Amino acid sequence: xxxxxxxxxxxxxxxxxxxxxxxxxxxxxxxxxxxxxxxxxxxxxxxxxxxxxxxxxxxxxxxxxxxxxxxxxxxxxxxxxxxxxxxxxxxxxxxxxxxxxxxxxxxxxxxxxxxxxxxxxxxxxxxxxxxxxxxxxxxxxxxxxxxxxxxxxxxxxxxxxxxxxxxxxxxxxxxxxxxxxxxxxxxxxxxxxxxxxxxxxxxxxxxxxxxxxxxxxxxxxxxxxxxxxxxxxxxxxxxxxxxxxxxxxxxxxxxxxxxxxxxxxxxxxxxxxxxxxxxxxxxxxxxxxxxxxxxxxxxxxxxxxxxxxxxxxxxxxxxxxxxxxxxxxxxxxxxxxxxxxxxxxxxxxxxxxxxxxxxxxxxxxxxxxxxxxxxxxxxxxxxxxxxxxxxxxxxxxxxxxxxxxxxxxxxxxxxxxxxxxxxxxxxxxxxxxxxxxxxxxxxxxxxxxxxxxxxxxxxxxxxxxxxxxxxxxxxxxxxxxxxxxxxxxxxxxxxxxxxxxxxxxxxxxxxxxxxxxxxxxxxxxxxxxxxxxxxxxxxxxxxxxxxxxxx
Amino acid sequence: xxxxxxxxxxxxxxxxxxxxxxxxxxxxxxxxxxxxxxxxxxxxxxxxxxxxxxxxxxxxxxxxxxxxxxxxxxxxxxxxxxxxxxxxxxxxxxxxxxxxxxxxxxxxxxxxxxxxxxxxxxxxxxxxxxxxxxxxxxxxxxxxxxxxxxxxxxxxxxxxxxxxxxxxxxxxxxxxxxxxxxxxxxxxxxxxxxxxxxxxxxxxxxxxxxxxxxxxxxxxxxxxxxxxxxxxxxxxxxxxxx
Numbered sequence: 001x002x003x004x005x006x007x008x009x010x011x012x013x014x015x016x017x018x019x020x021x022x023x024x025x026x027x028x029x030x031x032x033x034x035x036x037x038x039x040x041x042x043x044x045x046x047x048x049x050x051x052x053x054x055x056x057x058x059x060x061x062x063x064x065x066x067x068x069x070x071x072x073x074x075x076x077x078x079x080x081x082x083x084x085x086x087x088x089x090x091x092x093x094x095x096x097x098x099x100x101x102x103x104x105x106x107x108x109x110x111x112x113x114x115x116x117x118x119x120x121x122x123x124x125x126x127x128x129x130x131x132x133x134x135x136x137x138x139x140x141x142x143x144x145x146x147x148x149x150x151x152x153x154x155x156x157x158x159x160x161x162x163x164x165x166x167x168x169x170x171x172x173x174x175x176x177x178x179x180x181x182x183x184x185x186x187x188x189x190x191x192x193x194x195x196x197x198x199x200x201x202x203x204x205x206x207x208x209x210x211x212x213x214x215x216x217x218x219x220x221x222x223x224x225x226x227x228x229x230x231x232x233x234x235x236x237x238x239x240x241x242x243x244x245x246x247x248x249x250x251x252x253x254x255x256x257x258x259x260x261x262x263x264x265x266x267x268x269x270x271x272x273x274x275x276x277x278x279x280x281x282x283x284x285x286x287x288x289x290x291x292x293x294x295x296x297x298x299x300x301x302x303x304x305x306x307x308x309x310x311x312x313x314x315x316x317x318x319x320x321x322x323x324x325x326x327x328x329x330x331x332x333x334x335x336x337x338x339x340x341x342x343x344x345x346x347x348x349x350x351x352x353x354x355x356x357x358x359x360x361x362x363x364x365x366x367x368x369x370x371x372x373x374x375x376x377x378x379x380x381x382x383x384x385x386x387x388x389x390x391x392x393x394x395x396x397x398x399x400x401x402x403x404x405x406x407x408x409x410x411x412x413x414x415x416x417x418x419x420x421x422x423x424x425x426x427x428x429x430x431x432x433x434x435x436x437x438x439x440x441x442x443x444x445x446x447x448x449x450x451x452x453x454x455x456x457x458x459x460x461x462x463x464x465x466x467x468x469x470x471x472x473x474x475x476x477x478x479x480x481x482x483x484x485x486x487x488x489x490x491x492x493x494x495x496x497x498x499x500x501x502x503x504x505x506x507x508x509x510x511x512x513x514x515x516x517x518x519x520x521x522x523x524x525x526x527x528x529x530x531x532x533x534x535x536x537x538x539x540x541x542x543x544x545x546x547x548x549x550x551x
Numbered sequence: 552x553x554x555x556x557x558x559x560x561x562x563x564x565x566x567x568x569x570x571x572x573x574x575x576x577x578x579x580x581x582x583x584x585x586x587x588x589x590x591x592x593x594x595x596x597x598x599x600x601x602x603x604x605x606x607x608x609x610x611x612x613x614x615x616x617x618x619x620x621x622x623x624x625x626x627x628x629x630x631x632x633x634x635x636x637x638x639x640x641x642x643x644x645x646x647x648x649x650x651x652x653x654x655x656x657x658x659x660x661x662x663x664x665x666x667x668x669x670x671x672x673x674x675x676x677x678x679x680x681x682x683x684x685x686x687x688x689x690x691x692x693x694x695x696x697x698x699x700x701x702x703x704x705x706x707x708x709x710x711x712x713x714x715x716x717x718x719x720x721x722x723x724x725x726x727x728x729x730x731x732x733x734x735x736x737x738x739x740x741x742x743x744x745x746x747x748x749x750x751x752x753x754x755x756x757x758x759x760x761x762x763x764x765x766x767x768x769x770x771x772x773x774x775x776x777x778x779x780x781x782x783x784x785x786x787x788x789x790x791x792x793x
Contacts, residue, residue: 012610012639016601040739044601045563045632045641056580063580063636074743078705101705101740101763112580114613114633114642124763127703153701194704216702262704262736272704383742389704422637434604 005419005450008062014424015434017444022388023403028084032396033058036111039447042076050076054112059449070097079128085144086135088169094129094148120173127151128194143167149196158183160192160210189213195275201284204233209277220259225252227312243312252315256293267345267376268386278330285311290328303328319362333395341393351376353404370416374407379443399453408446558645559660562629565597569625576611577638586614596657610639670790672776676756679721682714686749707734712747732771745778754779754787
């Protein structure tokens, strides 16, 4: 198993100390070397465009690219998530703009270019847009289909909504986007919770989960965890009505208690709406869901993971629970392994980020892989969310990709499976350093990208479980011949320094100048195959360009 | 050509640099063009904290066309960052010849810009008072207000305090005290808004709408500029007179 963890703050921003929380990730299925990510990261020089993180080498290196509209001074963007279409290379975004807090649906066909993303939809009174996208390759014209869960206060109390387009890639605004209200029960709590989460199967089957607030006291809610399903891309006269009585969906869990604590509740983090759902890319009837609640009065805030193998009609009991857990994120790879990413507060003072990968639907509890274990009380939170109201996990082929935020102290002990820092850092003195590689920089919260590949399980066995309730016989899951592994190997960066950048020490160094920079314990592992992709851009001087006539 | 003052207000990163090479880039992943130039920063005039250490560093400037600068020239660049990877790429808003008074011009423009922003907040305020704050407490919304309220993690979470009034500088108010609201939330949308503590003394710019145009339950502080410490009273009054 090969694990790569990268602190995403680029070298040029070694001097930054922002709270870069609430990360999200988009890996281009058409070219997994192309990755976009987001966090509450401002453009250091301000302006009206907030940045996204971009990588073109599979996550080995990162840059900030300012293309998201609506930024204001000190507030880059509200909630933001992005996803690529399946084969189009188009990146879609759902944001709450900083300047208006309006929902914006965004699009760009060049995530690494400098042009601002195009606004396709602008609407007030919204919350927490959550983007999922694909290309319907079996449909004529291979259109991009995009589904954005969001909490639409314009339709209160039935606020759970999906904004969808059946052909989003090229048409002018609104590019086919329009809202479909999912909630139909008029929740007694006056609305649904902020998290509305779609997941798409290539067949056109779509599941959407949300938290139905049956009561709300101001500090907690009694809720149902609801799933609805559509079998044809969310089209037709009554979309998302494929399961449940009257087509109104199925309660995965009913009457759960979820604290609504928009303040420091767990390790400087707030809680109240944690939800994730994923469908098996090889089996549209196999679905996993995770959410968090307090199952016992005054008990710990707990993540639950459950599975359905009959298309969401029925759900099994908890397969996993994690006490003091937040930010569950689920993904399933091309051979059916389920990944479960989460953050848990341990010992009352340590945030641990774990991923568990199971090849048998958690029939045997996998050993968590610890991606990070960091102090929970430093740095002191600047704002909420401290780490994020969500993190993200996805899978392309047999590689899992994910993103989380954490304390960025360059301490190898905090990263038991290794880490690479792009920003200047001294792992011996455990000190972040500015761009001059000498001036100390305060600890803060950074986003971390990771990939996991070359899993070492045996092939997945057919899943046969006793029938639950009255249902058709459960067919074993037949695993087709293994899909040829797609091994993504970020190339080793060629080190080209010409001319070398000479750091200028602008203040007397606090510490003696040590050999920089990156930790080698554990060593930075090259991920096979080691090959460069395309020509490497030189930074040596190039031939001067002949003067051109002014445009 | 925008003035130095306008450029200073718009640009987040202002620096003096020597143009070393045209048509080049320091940033792998950012394609050079005839409008990009590698420059060596010799002096920083205005910068965010994250870029304060860039004196002596080479970065890439995307110049405004038509490009008139030549390699070997020095200029003061007014810029915004557009790409931050192994190196920084900034977009030029304009440039000016280096002069001894440039720092003072930029500093003066920056101060003037802050005054402009404060003047705008004062113009938008529904009521401006001087006074001292009491201890603050959670604001209890009416049942009707709660019934129609949408709950989001981005809610302001109104708290209230009572100002013992020294003077009314704008608007009208009867009585010696005034109850005001402020966003107690530390959500990313509100964390920089003023948080009132007992004993805070100064100028209070109070609004009946937030920055997004939504009505507040009562007169409220919204923007970081909406509270000015008491030593700024005369400065505020001078701006109001303009």
